[in-house]
Amino acid sequence: MKTLFLLLVTAGTCCGADFRIENSTVLTSTGAYHWSQSRAALIPGNPARVVITTQEFEKQGSHGYRDIFSLETTDGAKTWSAPNRIDSLTRKMSPLGVEMVMGDLCPQWHAATRKVLVTGKTFGFRKDAKPGEAKDDRAYERVAYAVYSPEKSEWSDLKIVAMPEKDHAGHPIIEPNAGCNQRFDLPNGEVLLPVRYRANPKVRTYTTIVARCAFDGETLTYREHGSELTTAVPRGLYEPSVIGFKGRFFLTMRAEKTGYVARGTDGINYEPAVEWKFDDGKPVGTYCTQQHWIAHGDGLYLIYTRKGANNDHVFRNRAPIFIAQVDPEKLHVIRATEQILMPEAGVDLGGGYAPVDVSEKETWVISTEMAFPKNRQGENNRILLAKILWNQP
Numbered sequence: 001m002k003t004l005f006l007l008l009v010t011a012g013t014c015c016g017a018d019f020r021i022e023n024s025t026v027l028t029s030t031g032a033y034h035w036s037q038s039r040a041a042l043i044p045g046n047p048a049r050v051v052i053t054t055q056e057f058e059k060q061g062s063h064g065y066r067d068i069f070s071l072e073t074t075d076g077a078k079t080w081s082a083p084n085r086i087d088s089l090t091r092k093m094s095p096l097g098v099e100m101v102m103g104d105l106c107p108q109w110h111a112a113t114r115k116v117l118v119t120g121k122t123f124g125f126r127k128d129a130k131p132g133e134a135k136d137d138r139a140y141e142r143v144a145y146a147v148y149s150p151e152k153s154e155w156s157d158l159k160i161v162a163m164p165e166k167d168h169a170g171h172p173i174i175e176p177n178a179g180c181n182q183r184f185d186l187p188n189g190e191v192l193l194p195v196r197y198r199a200n201p202k203v204r205t206y207t208t209i210v211a212r213c214a215f216d217g218e219t220l221t222y223r224e225h226g227s228e229l230t231t232a233v234p235r236g237l238y239e240p241s242v243i244g245f246k247g248r249f250f251l252t253m254r255a256e257k258t259g260y261v262a263r264g265t266d267g268i269n270y271e272p273a274v275e276w277k278f279d280d281g282k283p284v285g286t287y288c289t290q291q292h293w294i295a296h297g298d299g300l301y302l303i304y305t306r307k308g309a310n311n312d313h314v315f316r317n318r319a320p321i322f323i324a325q326v327d328p329e330k331l332h333v334i335r336a337t338e339q340i341l342m343p344e345a346g347v348d349l350g351g352g353y354a355p356v357d358v359s360e361k362e363t364w365v366i367s368t369e370m371a372f373p374k375n376r377q378g379e380n381n382r383i384l385l386a387k388i389l390w391n392q393p
Helices: none
Strands: 002-004 007-011 019-028 033-043 049-058 065-073 079-081 099-110 115-125 143-149 174-177 191-198 206-215 220-225 238-245 248-254 260-264 292-296 299-304 321-327 339-342 353-357 362-368 382-390
Touching (some): 033 115, 033 382, 099 143, 238 292
Antiparallel strands (some): 007 019, 019 382, 206 220, 238 248, 353 362
């Protein structure tokens, strides 16, 4: 059964931007759980399908991730199917003796194999967690993935990528994680998969790499990686997203106090990371939150959240979500092009979101309301859609 959802045009062209934005609600939660970490993949065809993966999430506490669901539209988001539980990816007891589930899912169409490759991480859950505590044990984090076959309408089980034991510097690769990222597929079918890991067992400081992987439609295999990027800022660099644009590659990374960007020519090796700044030299103000890329025509765009938008009441200033054009030569955000992509309603929108190119004229951004303030934790939450409607294909 399909349901019709409200569509609202919230913005027109602004500051010379070559697009307009339409905002709508995809789905509202009911019952004991919120929806979380909702992202979409395009499945080409006639009609084309846009499939969202989303995950049940406990309303109180931290990292209370439950079962995974999918829903889809075949009519350009006019209607969406009801959410369907993915039985092969339910949270279940593992051979390690802990409950495990895949999380921070990032689905994307893999054109060479005509499969949807979903990458992310594993969550392993402690039995002794008290109410309100983080229930996951980070020692069980691994680079996880699953595969959806549109031809067979079948989902695989959770799978793990075998990563090297040590990095180029000889440090151990501890708790590697590919959640909340954005990968880039090469024309030959190889996958550039951004990964973060700990290189020191004594501290939780992350290093970011981009792994070149092979994917045959069933198995995702690590081949090599290049630069190992980190910073002395607490927790290092993590939740990386990569894009290829005009023969070069761009990597954006989350950090505790600011965001970072790096540029490379082969997809795995990068120049030293620099802080995200506007073209006037001032920091963008994105911090402790992921950022993602959109490339359209001659333009490279960043989608992000930041401080300084009358949004101190929002958890980690994670709303609204902004979009602005990036200068790929000077590696800064062009302030005059910034506009609101997804407006804030007092709750976190940046904890789990992603773009997907739906056609030559449309790019969609999916996000989920998360991190409600204490006086609103009993509310239902929404999966939200911002359509970017380009004036030029």
